[in-house]
Amino acid sequence: MQKNPFFRPARLAAGVLAGLLTGPLLAQAEGSIGIAQQFGIAYLLLDVVRDQKLIEKHGKEQGIDIQVEWRSISGATAMNEALLAGVLDVVSAGVPPMLTMWDRTRGRQNVKAIAALGSQPNYLLTNNPAVKSLQDLGEKDRIAVPAAGVGFQSRTLQIEAAKLFGKQHFQRFDGISVSLPHPDATAALISGASEISAHFSSAPFYYQALENPKVRKLISSYDILGGPATFNVLYTTEKFHKENPKTYRAFYDALAEAERIVKADKRAAAQTYIRVESSKLAPALVEKIVEDKENDFTIVPQRTFIYAEKLHELGVLKNKAASWKDYFFEEAHGGAGS
Numbered sequence: 137m138q139k140n141p142f143f144r145p146a147r148l149a150a151g152v153l154a155g156l157l158t159g160p161l162l163a164q165a166e167g168s169i170g171i172a173q174q175f176g177i178a179y180l181l182l183d184v185v186r187d188q189k190l191i192e193k194h195g196k197e198q199g200i201d202i203q204v205e206w207r208s209i210s211g212a213t214a215m216n217e218a219l220l221a222g223v224l225d226v227v228s229a230g231v232p233p234m235l236t237m238w239d240r241t242r243g244r245q246n247v248k249a250i251a252a253l254g255s256q257p258n259y260l261l262t263n264n265p266a267v268k269s270l271q272d273l274g275e276k277d278r279i280a281v282p283a284a285g286v287g288f289q290s291r292t293l294q295i296e297a298a299k300l301f302g303k304q305h306f307q308r309f310d311g312i313s314v315s316l317p318h319p320d321a322t323a324a325l326i327s328g329a330s331e332i333s334a335h336f337s338s339a340p341f342y343y344q345a346l347e348n349p350k351v352r353k354l355i356s357s358y359d360i361l362g363g364p365a366t367f368n369v370l371y372t373t374e375k376f377h378k379e380n381p382k383t384y385r386a387f388y389d390a391l392a393e394a395e396r397i398v399k400a401d402k403r404a405a406a407q408t409y410i411r412v413e414s415s416k417l418a419p420a421l422v423e424k425i426v427e428d429k430e431n432d433f434t435i436v437p438q439r440t441f442i443y444a445e446k447l448h449e450l451g452v453l454k455n456k457a458a459s460w461k462d463y464f465f466e467e468a469h470g471g472a473g474s
Contacts, residue, residue: 228371230291230368249465250371277312278313281336298446339425
């Protein structure tokens with residue numbers, strides 16, 4: 137397999153957690169915050185916050201000096217383990233993994249979302265000329281997703297499968313899904329030399345894949361959810377939220393300012409991403425992605441309640457949310473979320 141310019145080495149959850157435990161423990165201390173993000177342009181707001189030291193800026197406005205520690209972790213499993221172990225204060229992942237944490241920690245750590253990181257679609261791509269729609273995917277096809285059965289992409293497919301084939305068949309595509317990091321899946325789909333015939337892909341990977349004439353889009357997450365919808369969110373425990381009001385407020389205000397900065401100058405925001413992430417992507421491609429009207433870098437949650445509602449109906453979530461505000465802390469409630 138050829139070297140992929142989007143490649144980031146995968147990290148095992150246990151190894152990441154062990155490594156974090158050897159570092160400074162910043163969790164649950166007013167005036168300090170440990171934040172973990174994953175890789176990709178979906179995390180642009182955090183890159184801007186980091187680059188311009190916005191948490192530190194808003195901390196001073198709150199009358200405190202805030203020590204910020206940034207971590208890069210691949211995968212929601214490692215994120216969640218570190219959060220519950222008290223090693224990290226804030227983690228990031230897709231809406232379904234966050235909802236799983238909210239569901240499983242109710243009455244205990246009471247994990248909730250802080251803010252959205254933006255609405256960006258995921259595209260289900262294929263290189264199989266015989267596949268014209270989801271219904272055409274068969275036993276010989278293999279769908280690459282980051283976390284088969286449980287991640288953002290699989291949960292989104294489960295919602296669509298329930299709509300197409302009935303609730304009892306919501307896991308229809310789980311049997312032909314394989315866990316594969318986006319960079320590897322992109323390379324496999326483009327090469328056509330492996331079992332991978334489909335890939336539920338996020339930015340920037342689907343931009344790269346669609347440059348190949350043999351790759352086509354079948355459906356996007358926006359199609360399934362009925363329009364623009366939040367991809368990734370930030371979340372934390374009730375303990376951190378309650379015991380660190382000034383630090384939490386500074387972080388939230390920093391995110392809000394980052395949104396304004398990105399929307400005011402998208403070209404500069406693209407340059408920030410390249411600089412902070414040491415990205416090897418072509419600047420023109422990064423600018424194209426940031427300026428794409430489908431991608432909205434906003435902290436206001438959009439269509440997250442569809443996941444809460446549908447995954448509860450399918451039995452994935454035990455607890456039923458009355459609205460999106462049930463699983464977001466109150467600082468986010470002022471926006472026109474959903």
